[in-house]
Amino acid sequence: MPVLFLLAAMANGLAASPVLAQSAAADGQKLAFDRGKGNCLTCHVIKGGDLPGTIGPELKDIQAKYPDRNELVAILFDETRRNPQTMMPPFGRNRILTEQEISAIVDFLQTL
Numbered sequence: 401m402p403v404l405f406l407l408a409a410m411a412n413g414l415a416a417s418p419v420l421a422q423s424a425a426a427d428g429q430k431l432a433f434d435r436g437k438g439n440c441l442t443c444h445v446i447k448g449g450d451l452p453g454t455i456g457p458e459l460k461d462i463q464a465k466y467p468d469r470n471e472l473v474a475i476l477f478d479e480t481r482r483n484p485q486t487m488m489p490p491f492g493r494n495r496i497l498t499e500q501e502i503s504a505i506v507d508f509l510q511t512l
């Protein structure tokens with residue numbers, strides 16, 4: 401039985417597994433709210449987060465606004481490419497967050 405389960409999981413493609421996607425989003429929320437990591441609440445109101453700042457826009461309806469996840473990865477990697485004047489730190493370029501951490505946060509953003 402466990403072997404069958406493993407084969408089924410492999411056939412489905414692990415990345416597409418809803419359980420894994422859910423846990424990536426949960427990790428992403430932790431990273432986003434962690435004051436020593438994403439620290440997104442300093443500037444953004446985000447559902448479920450305490451004491452947000454309002455320098456940036458509220459992060460909501462993200463899936464509708466950015467249906468392409470690559471756009472979100474780009475915003476997190478280096479928002480100065482879209483807006484050289486932005487207050488938002490270039491999390492990828494400055495290596496505040498790794499690629500995997502950015503990907504997990506994007507999974508979380510897509511739940512908002």
Ligand code: HEC
Pocket residue numbers: 432437438439440441442443444455456457458459465472475476479482483485486487488489491505509
């Ligand atoms: C120092 C303030 C600051 C921090 C910290 C910050 N942002 Fe931003 N963010 C902004 C500002 C300001 C904008 C508005 C767009 C611009 O300036 O280019 C923005 C825009 C965005 C957008 C586009 C929103 C939209 O409605 O178009 C997303 C998504 C986003 N930020 C996600 C994040 C995430 C996720 C984090 C944490 C990893 C984060 N931001 C951290 C200031 C910040």
